[in-house]
Amino acid sequence: MVNRLARAQSPYLQQHAANPVDWWEWGQEAFAEARRRGVPVLLSVGYSSCHWCHVMAEESFEDDRTAAVLNEHFVPVKVDREERPDVDAVYMEAVQAATGQGGWPMTVFLTPDGEPFYFGTYFPPEPRHGMPGFRQVLEGVRAAWRDRRDEVGEVAARIVRELSGRQLDYGRAPAPAEAELHAALMELTREYDATYGGFGGAPKFPPSMVLEFLLRHHARTGSEAALQMATDTCEAMARGGIYDQLGGGFARYAVDRTFTVPHFEKMLYDNALLCRVYAHLWRATGSDLARRVALETADFLVGELRTEQGGFASALDADSEIPQGSREVRPTKGGGGAHGEGAYYVWTVDELREVLGEEDAEFAARYYGVTPEGNFEDGASVLRLVDGELASGERIASVRQRLLAARARRPRPGRDDKVVAAWNGLAIAALAEIGAYFDRPDLVAAALDAADLLVRVHMDAQGRLARTSREGVAGDNAGVLEDYADVAEGFLALAGVTGEGVWLEFAGLLLDTVLRHFAGGDGTFYDTADDAEALIRRPQDPTDNAAPSGWTAAAGALLSYAAYTGSAEHRAAAERALGVVGALAARAPRFIGWGLAVAEAALDGPREVAVAGPGDDPATRALHRTALLGTAPGAVVACGEPNSEEFALLRDRPLVDGRPAAYVCRRFACAAPTTEASALAEQVR
Missing domain, CATH: 3.40.30 (Glutaredoxin)
Known part of the structure; x- marks a missing residue:
């Protein structure tokens, strides 16, 4: 059976095209079908590099018995959260409100009017660790829909009313002043992990936007505490397993407190933000380690994520295939079967000997922290930088090249090659600056190619953006606020590096669209345009998570554009938008990092x-x-x-x-x- 997803542009949706589940894409046709049949909608949201999305697919969506229940009693709808962040946002808010947590895969049951009434994330095929089995969930929802439909409808309507009442109004809050930014620094100091770097415990994510704030705060105030937290965290990540010591680039997060064992997927937005942070750390300190990591990560972006059309692909998968009987590729914790999480990246002592010989294998094992016990049950180790100051010198260079060549013969992780406008904007800004700092015109050229693709394929004459493209063809999904703001940020960086004013003009066109279609009253912003598809609520989130929120990214781009042009309108809009930063600075600085960085620029001028x-x-x-x-x-x-x-x-x-x-x-x-x-x-x- 080949379902409707075979025609989808999203690589994630295409991964499910051969499922026995009769999937629909998100759209009015799916909900009309649910109304026609009188059945609920199963909404399943994920993304291509999500490990547990793959696990649930293998366990449940590829199972004929489960598919038969889904097809008979539900209209199953599959959504790529990276294509439709608006759909993901409104239903994730419902999941978090109902369960206290969220994540992907996200599993939500909806009425034919799109109202949610039952929620979850990953469900195993059978009951496990206190979680109900997925077929058990399907039977329970089916019974409730059949026997207590009025009650289900009342629950769904109440949830929608509660969500609709959660409108944000920070417009009357003033932009943060010195006191608020100092309070943010103090709270970050309390949350800082002085032993291992970063903030909080496991799992530990790279705090790229907070690091940018700390570097800017140090530049403006001379705070040594801010610089020390940024420097130590960057060094801990660069030496840890979260950083690919052979090929460059960062994994999504570490499962432990020490930045040692990563969740192996590599995302464009993480690497774009982080290589810019390391370049700024080098700019502030002259650190050779920061310089190396910035350049290696930029080269990773160009070498591994660049598409034939000149844009940048969204992600590399955490999983890769494990050939039968392979001694070179081994499953890691959480892996097994046909795929293994991190199998492409990890090494055993025996594999080092096979590639390097006894003497160099002993050297590499000591240098990269490879032990017979390993980090995983099968003795495989993540490479870390544990011996020596830097990955330099002829011997380690030779070892690295031989290991890279051997790794290249392994089955590679899958690549999600759709081009997301927002994340390409972040990559453009990073590559333009790093190319200028380190006399790498090839990196500036790569940034220009990506910008040209966004203008030609994603952008229309009225300044409206398509969120995604693939193979040079724009998708049907309208750009959201982060797309406009991050692409404007990238164009402004290009204008500064190249001296070409056309990029300033393009940024202005995008920011005019932001003010016209995304701005609410009194300095608030919505994630979707005022003429976008109506959902159960219009999403609005000012907090920075994996990447800058559209709200704070818009504030930053508006501020820079005003500095370039002298526009009082754009300056005032930026300052009003920063009210939310003042409100959150002292109590949640880890989740408003980019907003804090923009506030530092506003206090400094910017110059x-x-x-x-x-x-x-x-x-x-x-x-x-x-x-x-x-x-x-x-x-x-x-x-x-x-x-x-x-x-x-x-x-x-x-x-x-x-x-x-x-x-x-x-x-x-x-x-x-x-x-x-x-x-x-x-x-x-």
Whole structure:
């Protein structure tokens, strides 16, 4: 049986195309079918690199008996949460409200009107560890729908009423001032893991946006505590198993407190955010480790996630195939059968000997922390950096290359090759800056290619975005707030690095759409446009989780755009949006990290730097690079010919004594222009 999902654009939906379940995509047709048949909807939400989504699929959705029950008594609907974050958000809110927790796969039972009445995440095929079996759940829901439908309807209606009443109004809260940002730092200090770095316990996620706040706070105030937390956390992650010591790039999170054993999926958004953080750490400290990790992660993005069309794929799977009888690829904890979680990445001592020989295997085992006991039941180990300061030197370089070559012969993890606009915006910003910092024009070129794809494929003449594309074809899913804000962020970074004003124009077009279609009253934002598909409620979430929320990302892009253009409207919108940061700074700083980073930029100005000079003059290039390397939070940089119309910042900015010059302004006050890079460096730190 090949179901409707064979025609879907999403790789995740296509993974379920051969299930015996008669899946529908999300849409009015599925709900009309449920009304016609008088049955409830089973909504199953996941994503392609989700390990437990694969497990539930193998255990339940590939099972003929389970599929028969689903097909007869439900309309099963499959949703890729990365394609439809709005659908995911509104029903995840219901799941969390009802159960106190959430996660994927998400399993929700709906009335034919889309109202939720029973919730869960992963269900095993049979009762296990206090969880009911999935077939048991199906029979219970079926019986309730058949025998107590009025009661089910009342429960569903009550849930929708409660969700609809959860509107946020932080617009009357002022933007955070010095006191709120200091309070956020103090709370982060209390939550900081001084032994292993990061915040909180297991599982431990890379706190990329909080790290950006800490670096900006240090730059603005000189706080050594902020810098120390950022430095130590970055070092712990870079040395841990959460970082791929051979191929570069970070896994989604660590299952332990020590950043040792990862959940092996690699996401575009994590790596885009983290390579930018490490580049900013290098900018602040000169750390060789930070430089190496920033460049390796950027090279991972280009080498592993870049698509033929020039965009960046969403993710690499945690699982990969394990050939029968293989000694080179071994299942890890949680893996087994035809697939193993992390099988591509882990090593046993015997496998090191097979690839490297006895002497180099002993060296590599000591260097990377590979032991006979391993991290998993079968003796496999995650590679960590446990001996030596850096992965440098001829011997370790040779070991690394041989291990990489051997690993390349293993079955590779699956790749979700859909292009998500928001996450590509984050990658564009990171690659543009890292290319400029480290004289890597190839990385800037990769950022430009991705930006060109977004303009050509995702963006229309009215400034509206499609959220996803695949193989150069845009999907039907409308962009959400994070798409507009993160793509604008990427375009603004490109404008600063390349000196091409067209990227500022594109960012302005997107931000005008944000103000027109996503803004609520008094500084609030919604995740979906005012003309988007109506769901049981209009999603609205200001908190930063795996990536910046659309709300805080919009605040940051609006602030930078205002600094470039002098637009009072965009500046006022950014400041109103930051009210939510002031409200959450002291009590939940880990979940408003990007908002705190934007607030640091607002308090600092942000500084506006105009570099006026011929593009082919080495002095212009030296001033431009110095401006980009400035640590002033959120500083914007415009570089071009004197009095150029490309940027408002360059108007009335002549050469000084016939030499290229830099002009630095802050809060409507400008310093004297300088022609010396050393003097400029003092003005942008």
